[in-house]
Amino acid sequence: MAFLLGTEISISDLEEGDLIEFYRTIYCHWAVYIGDGNVIHLLSNADDITGKSNNKANIGGEGYVRIDDIRTVAGDSKTYRHNDLDKQLKHLDKTDIVMRARMKVGSHRYNLLSYNCEHFATECRYGEARSLQVEWLLYRFARPVYREMQQNGLLGILTSPAIPVWQIYYTMFDNSCNRALVKLN
Structure with missing residues (x-):
């Protein structure tokens, strides 16, 4: 979620x-940048490439992975380079990242939550x-249920919160984030 505006960069960056x-x-x-102004991204069958819904809810089922121009996908949206998880996870080599994304182009499973x-x-x-986004939603809405279960002795059903809150706050509000606003013109 784009709560912080990082430095502004151009597509060439x-x-x-x-x-x-x-x-x-x-x-x-979200999408993976593959060079030459193009991204690879997963869409549900209910969305067009600019994120406009066709008014059909698609919680799960078929989706598709496609290659598109970053400006087309952005439409009117603010666009960010967002590699914040680099602080927590080791990223693969850029060649491997692009290869993984290209291998998935075509019909693909889609589930809003998983x-x-x-x-x-x-x-x-x-x-x-x-x-x-999903982790935040699960934490936000699952935590009250978890507390209720703790108070009512149903701890065996749910043994811990959906995600530690410090990870969410750290990722969203840390001033040293690896996020930059991409200038598309």
Whole structure:
């Protein structure tokens, strides 16, 4: 989630394998930069490439991975290079990141909570599918349920919160984040 504005960079400053975040008001769309102004990204069947929904909810099922121009995907969205997880996870070599993304082009599984565009992008870069947006939502809404279960003795169902809160705050509000606003014109 794009809460901090990093330094401003141009497309020519992007490197192959960088994660790109497109801020879409209530969620962020993610892609992998592959060079020459292009990105590879996972879409649900309910979205077009600029993130506009066709009014069909797609929680899970089929999606597709495609290559598009970064400006086309951005549309009117603010666009960020967002490699913040580099602080927590070791990223793969940029050639391997791009190769992983290219291998997935075509029809692909999609699930809003367990494998969305952010999961796809982080899996390509780190070898681990993560979505901080989903982790934040799970923490935000699962934590009260967890507390209730603790108080009512149902601790066996849920043994820990969905994600440690310090990871969320650290990633979203750390001033040394690895995020930069991409100037698209």
